[in-house]
Amino acid sequence: MKKQLSIWLTIILVLGMLLPGFPKASTAKADSNVIVQNNFDDGTAQGWGPRGSVSVTSVSETSHSGTNSLKTSGRTASWNGPSLNVTNKLVQGATYEISGYVKLVAGQTPSNLKFTVQRDNTDGTTKYDEVTSATPVTDSDWVKLDGKYTFSTDVKGLQVYLESDSATSAYYLDDFTITIVSAFLPIQQDIPSLKDVYANDFLIGAAVLPDQLQGPQADLLKKHFNSLVPGNAMKPDSLEHTKGVFTWDDADKIAQFAKDNNMKLRFHTLVWYQQTPNWFFQDDSGNWLAATPENKQLVLSRLQDYIRTVLGRYKNDIESVDAVNEVIDPSQPDGMRHSKWYELTGTDYIKTAFETAREVVGPNVKLYINDYNTEDPTKRDILYNLVKGLLAEGVQIDGIGHQTHVNIDSPSIANIGASIDKFASLGLDNKITELDVSLYNNNTDNYGSNVPQDVLIKQGYRYKELFDLFKEKHNEITQVITWGIADNETWLSTFPTTRTNLPLLFDTQLQAKYAYWGVVDPSKLPVPIKNLDVLNATPKVDGKSDLVWDGVSNTAINGNNQLSASFKTLYDNNFLYVFANVKDPTLGANGSIDLFVDGNNGKTNSYQADDKHYSFKITNEKSDAPDYKIKELEDGSGYNFETAIPLSDVQKGKKIGFDIRVSNGDKSFSWNDITNSQDTNTSKFGTLTLKDPVMVAQAVKGTPIIDGVEDKSWEKANILSTDRWVQGTSGSTAKVKTMWDQGYLYILANVTDKSLSDLSSNAYEQDSVEIFVDQNNGKTTNYQSDDGQYRVNFNNLQSYGGHASANNFTTATKRTADGYIVEAAIKLDSPPKPGTSIGFDVQVNNDDNGDGKRDSVAVWSDPTGQSYQNTSRFGVLQLSNGAMKK
Structure with a gap:
């Protein structure tokens, strides 16, 4: 007991040092966050011993630093290796970083090494927790293995060990450390419980892992949630990984916890194209089944047997079931996911799953189809038509599970609400089944260990608007489930890339975030700091919206019926350009526009030398402010304003504090600082980030033949290059030409691709070209009805998203010596006029290794x-009668 108390006191001290405002010693001699540090330079193994019959010794043959390293040899099994007892060093609920440098002994064949922790629980079970992924190691270079580790069970033993996928590899270990990252704090019992706040609206749930059902995480569950769903424990691969051999322990624990705490339990999931063992689709010899009538019946029979067994066990413990999960793929011509289930049974597996589940659970347990991106109009409508057809056949479906993995900016609340309404119109229930809000709206950013507060505040407002919608539609929604309990355990930490992501309502220490207050009491949220990317271009300051402004989306300034506005920004080496469209029937008779610039984005409570305030009187262009232009709108509803503000130290990636305030003499509205205190205080300015150039081009008029051959009609067309990397830094690219006529937009893409592959069943992972068209150049953060994603692979197989379909997309492809050509015609909804601007982009997907995985993505603009799903960073095509002027 004394030893455990001492550990906890150490944890509390370390946490205190990590918290803002905690006094830090100025003469610290060592990093007090380090729990274990071994460099083996004293000639001993420093507590490390053999796991299995192996030799573990400190040697001076080689080292990453210092003089010695730990050598392991004589291995005969993959789990053999050096092992360190850390039972009394690590504490339940804390998060640690475990790292070390490894290298193979000379002459060894390259193999994969990883750190694992053997966790012996007090309930008699033993788990093997992978800390680092298996990493290739050779005998030439030291490689760092590094990963995060936490455990939530009561334990009697913890052993960290180094293993290899080769049973005989000999290797060295050096500079091993375990560092504490964070630990759980006591649950806040003095804040409102989520389940109580929404008691009259819907159930509040969380996805859980078995290890989270004791300790502080269990306390958090009991405090805030009245329903649960297993994250993995009830998926087919977990319950029957080997045919005929069922593993119930983890699922039983979750079912019992729900029962003991009076929580509703949701079963997830009976049928999925992932985490389903291969034996469902193989013969007894392990060969893949062919698509024959006999094999169809075999697979459906296996599915029925599986459902009867697992639901027979849990039917009295559950309130609802995901009968099928993720069966829709809008990129396929028929809209269905071409999984093994589909390849062997068509859509009959869906019907079979529902009918068999209903047979087992009876009428009181509700059955759902669960899917992601259900707010996307195209995917929503495909799912709607599928469900409507099944209902017409007499299949008893109770509702739709909307996963709702969203990000801080998109999709739109309107689209989420429209999807809920559409399925409710069929008399179906809706559940929000896997809610989380990513901090990122792209796949490349990473805040690291210092996520800006303004991003977390913005996330709080995003959660607010989501729950405002859910509460508004509480008659159509019976449950809202977050995909996880708190930020210490989230799938988004490694998907779509490994990075810091904090998508849930509680932080890594189980404390309430701004996201929580956005759901429970938004009045406690601070003024948000909005962020806006500024693209590089030089417009002419004349009060008119020229072509480069067409490449930028409008940002709204919320106002009222008498005064409202939107604005755009651009930058070059000398200026920040601002273009505002103001709706003001008085035409600015007493109006003004004020711009505020904080050059170093200091966010201070008083002005510094770099902070500027520019005031523009609308009716008087003679002032000390920079040059600006006012242009009255033709309908008399207001005016356009344009100016150029001097900038210094301009460089891509720089952040600038900024705000704009619009006034008509009676009312004032600001983009960011709703308190209108910008005259003396920069702390509530928004933030501008200087980004890439605006991509604009002109499409010449002409009508080619769509045959995959570059005929003479293309000679005058301008060439666009896909030289911006979304994924990877090299790979396949394309030279692209465009033309138009009264009915169509034409595209010719000459792709350089050294290795062509369509191995993946996912269309986006095949070697292909994607064309994005926003016909009204709306530059919106979500797809509107005119926005389309048109994809065609090198074999001329089409797939679609948004407004795109086989009805408005004609293509031809042809292989070349160094890749392939795509020629396409996209039918426009209405005849365009010369000078029309269309949102446009081209993307090249590349499976360079032929392994069915996308290795690189290159685009023209975004x-x-x-x-x-977002058109705001598309480039702009202006439809011209001639070639682009140089």
Whole structure:
């Protein structure tokens, strides 16, 4: 007991040193966060011993630093290796970073090494927790293994060990450390419980892992949630990984915890294309089944047997079931996911799953189809038509599970609400089944260990608007489930890339975040700091919206019926350009526009030398402010304003504090600082980030033949290059030409691709070209009805998203010596006029290794990776009668 108390006192001290405002010693001699540090330079193994019959000794043959390293030899099994007892060093609920440098002994064949922790629990079970992924190691270079580790069970033993996928590899270990990252704090019992706040609206749930059902995480569950769903424990691969051999322990623990704490339990999931063991689709010899009538019946029979067994066990413990999960793929011509289930049974597996589940659980347990991106109009409508057809056949479906993995900016609340309404119109229930809000709106950013407070505040407002919608539609929604309990355990820490992501309501120490207060009491949220990317271009300051302004989306300034505005920004080496559209029937008779610039984004409570305030009187262009232009709108509803503000130290990536305030003499509205205190205080300015150039081009008029051959009609067309990288830094690229006529937009893409592959069943992972068209150049953060994603692979197989379909997309492809050509015609909704601007982008997907995985993505304009759902970073095509002027 004394030893455990001492550990906890150490944890509390370390946490205190990590918290803001905690006094820090100025003469610290060592990093007090380090729990274990071994460099083996004293000639001993420093507590490390053999796991299995192996030799573990300190040697001076080689080292990463210092003089010695730990050598392991004589191995005969993959789990053999050096092992360190850390039972009394690590504490339940804390998060640690475990790292060390490894290298093979000379002459060894390259192999994969990783750190693992053997966790012996007090309930008699033993778990093997992978700390680092298996990493290739050779005998030539030291490689760092590094990973995070936490455990939430009561334990009687913890052993960290180094293993290899080769049973005989001999290797060295050096500079091993265990450092504490964070630890759980006591649960806040004095804040409102989520389940109580929404007691009259819907159930509040969380996805859980078995290890989270004791200790502080269990306390958090009991405090805030009245329903649960297993994150993995009830998926087919967990319950029957080997045919005929069922593993119930983890699922039983979750079912019992729910029962003991009066929580509703949701079963997830009976049928999925992932985490389903291969034996469902193989013969007894392990060969893949062919798509024959006999094999179809075999697979459906296996599915029925599985469902009857697992639901037979849990039917009295559960309130609802995901009968099928993720069966829709809008990129396929028929809209269905071409999984093994589909390849062997068509859509009959869906019907079979529902009918068999209903047979087992009866009428009181509700059955759902669960999917992601259900707010996307195209995917929503495909799912709607599938469900409507099944209902017409007499299949008893109770509702739709909307996963709702969203990000801090998109999709739109309107689209989420429209999807809920559409399925409710069929008399179906809706559940929000896997809610989380990523901090990122792209696949490349990473805040690291210092996530800005303004991002977390913005996340709080995002959660607010989501729950405002859910509460508004509480008659159509019976449950809202977050995909996890707190930020210490989230799938988004490694998907779509490994980075810091904090998507849930409680932080890594189980404390309430701004996200929680956005759900429970938004009045406690601070004024948000909005962020806006500023693209590089030089417009002419004349009060008119020229072509480069067409490449930028409008940002709204919330106002009222008498005064409202939107604005755009651009920058070059000398100026920040601002273009505002103001709706003011008085035409600015007493109006003004004020711009505020904080050059170093200091966010201070008083002005510093770099902080500037520019005031523009709308009716008087003669002032000390920079040059500006006012242009009255033709309908008399207001005016356009344009100016150029001097900038210094301009460089891509720089952040600048900024705000704009619009006034008509009676009312004032600001983009960011709703307190209108910008005249003396920069702390509530928004933030501008200087980004890539605006991509604009002109499409010449002409009508080619769509045959995959570059005929003479293309000679005058301008060439666009896909030289911005969304994924990877090299790979396949394309030279792209465009033309238009009264009915169509034409695209010719000459792709350089050294190795062509369509191995993946996912269309986006095949070697292909994607064309994105925003016909009204709306530059919106979500797809509107005119926005389309048009994809065609090198074999001329089409797939679609948004407004795109086989009805408005004609293509031809042809292989070349160094890749392939795509020629396409996209039918426009209405005949365009010369000078029309269309949002446009082209993307090249590359499976360079032929392994069914996308290795690189290159685009013309949008580097965010969000073009499939967000048009704001598309480039602009201006439809011209002639070639682009140089």
